[in-house]
């Protein structure tokens with residue numbers, strides 16, 4: 001007779017099987033919850049009821065959240081970046097419901113949780129059948145959608161490297177140090193500098209092998225602004241951290257470069273717009289040299305976009321429109337700050353803010369030194385990370401007649 005002593009789980013080299021295993025454990029906890037509903041009227045919060053409530057609490061307070069995060073932060077973003085055509089359409093249809101389902105289940109759980117806590121410590125016996133049924137039904141329906149659509153799609157679309165990345169991310173989330181898949185094992189072992197960052201890992205050896213997607217001449221749209229829009233949307237859907245943050249590089253009158261992060265506020269055929277202080281360091285540099293370079297790095301999608309061109313100020317009406325759309329406190333901060341100029345201390349800044357607030361009241365006026373810059377692009381490059389550093393790069397260069405010519409660059 002075989003006797004299974006352990007609840008044997010698949011290992012993280014098969015992340016989709018691990019996710020299914022999580023569902024099986026959720027089903028087990030939901031059964032316990034339903035049994036508890038029958039048990040309580042007969043036996044009250046006895047020791048069995050307390051243990052059952054403790055087990056359910058332990059699972060849904062902790063493990064279930066990790067499972068949701070696996071899906072929200074890894075599985076779905078990776079699918080968004082990989083799925084095409086019918087798969088992409090199905091994902092587009094299902095993903096919002098899955099995310100909304102997680103939120104709903106979290107809300108339902110918080111209601112059940114307080115009831116279970118009392119049962120777990122023997123101080124109460126109340127467990128609402130309606131709350132239990134709603135929670136169990138929601139999870140059951142949710143798991144059917146995931147097992148019927150999402151898991152098979154991931155199994156079909158993900159490469160070995162993507163599976164390894166998903167498995168590693170799930171391990172890291174659970175505090176397990178992932179065993180690096182062979183594709184991520186450092187390529188060279190000569191340590192030129194002893195630049196240890198953590199756990200004996202040397203900075204020079206920190207490298208990921210990219211393999212989420214590819215970029216071919218046929219994939220990209222004819223217009224680079226449309227292509228940027230497509231990738232930007234994908235970065236938004238993939239819940240990339242601050243997809244609108246971009247680096248702006250400028251040079252001073254002596255040709256020395258500087259870069260900093262700003263937030264893009266608009267892009268269209270005219271270019272890429274951000275807002276700032278015209279007297280700041282970047283403002284002064286742009287006055288003497290209007291050439292600048294923008295950079296987006298969407299690491300979750302293994303993508304980079306490089307944009308080069310010349311910068312002009314946005315029209316006053318456009319700057320007004322954005323300035324007055326901001327919260328009043330941000331408007332006052334823009335008035336109070338001489339961006340990039342030294343100041344003695346934080347207290348001085350606060351007092352400048354208070355002075356500006358006192359003058360402005362509820363209706364600050366946009367100062368002339370604050371407004372938008374728009375970079376008119378001449379060159380836009382889309383970079384997609386590929387395996388073994390053999391990346392895809394497609395660059396668009398603007399021609400004299402305003403049309404764009406695109407070509408592939410070597411990695």
Ligand SMILES: Cc1cc2nc3c(=O)[nH]c(=O)nc-3n(C[C@H](O)[C@H](O)[C@H](O)COP(=O)(O)O)c2cc1C
Nearest residue numbers: 245260261262263274275276277280281282283340
């Ligand atoms: C995520 C992030 C977003 C930022 N967004 C802006 C922005 O939209 N406009 C801005 O002027 N500075 C922004 N900053 C601050 C700039 O990086 C920089 O400190 C500031 O513009 C002064 O740069 P400068 O001295 O080179 O002119 C942001 C910084 C970060 C980290």
